[in-house]
Amino acid sequence: DQQVKQNSPSLSVQEGRISILNCDYTNSMFDYFLWYKKYPAEGPTFLISISSIKDKNEDGRFTVFLNKSAKHLSLHIVPSQPGDSAVYFCAATDSGAGSYQLTFGKGTKLSVIP
Amino acid sequence: DAGITQSPRHKVTETGTPVTLRCHQTENHRYMYWYRQDPGHGLRLIHYSYGVKDTDKGEVSDGYSVSRSKTEDFLLTLESATSSQTSVYFCAISDGNTEAFFGQGTRLTVV
DSSP states (O other): OOSEEOOOSEEEEETTSOEEEEEEEOOTTOOEEEEEEEOTTSOOEEEEEEETTOSEEEETTEEEEEETTTTEEEEEESSOOGGGOEEEEEEEEOGGGSSOOOEEOOOEEEEEEO | OOOEEEEOSEEEEOTTOOEEEEEEESSOOSEEEEEEEETTTEEEEEEEEEETTEEEEOTTOTTEEEEEEETTEEEEEESSOOGGGOEEEEEEEEOSSSOOEEOOOEEEEEO
């Protein structure tokens, strides 16, 4: 049973436009959410996170929105740049469980077209 | 960059042989994790450790064992490698207060 779902395997966006990546979760115990970016042949790198007590977090061109009632989060990248082309993983954790283990979605491959 | 080193980076082994992957950290983080990444599956947790000699199973632990005898080292062992264990393996570390940092990965091929 997939607890974190990224239903779009791929997304293509023109350079300069907005990229919106979506993620849904089913486990109501998740209270901390993260986005990771992964280039080929490299390990995932942390991008941005959000706690369940917030509904928005911004860091430069990256904004994450959380809708707890819908169990949905999204990552907005504005403006998109060719260097943003990568696989983006949504991850979630139950910080009260004590292990801080992350549950990942299957990823969305973003292609930013120059 | 977080100090995480995975070794080896690439390995080809035969079915039925034992294989050990090593993760070494210099951050003194309490938590360490082993994930595998496969097409269509994202990253799945194999085992994790919450301290020296303290480990627990993750989502896909069958066929794998781990050991953590020192804070800085977390070993993943495939007792008898199978073709289904061909994958890219990532180690991650966390201090429990911030995000997890990942190593560069080990590409394992079982032939």
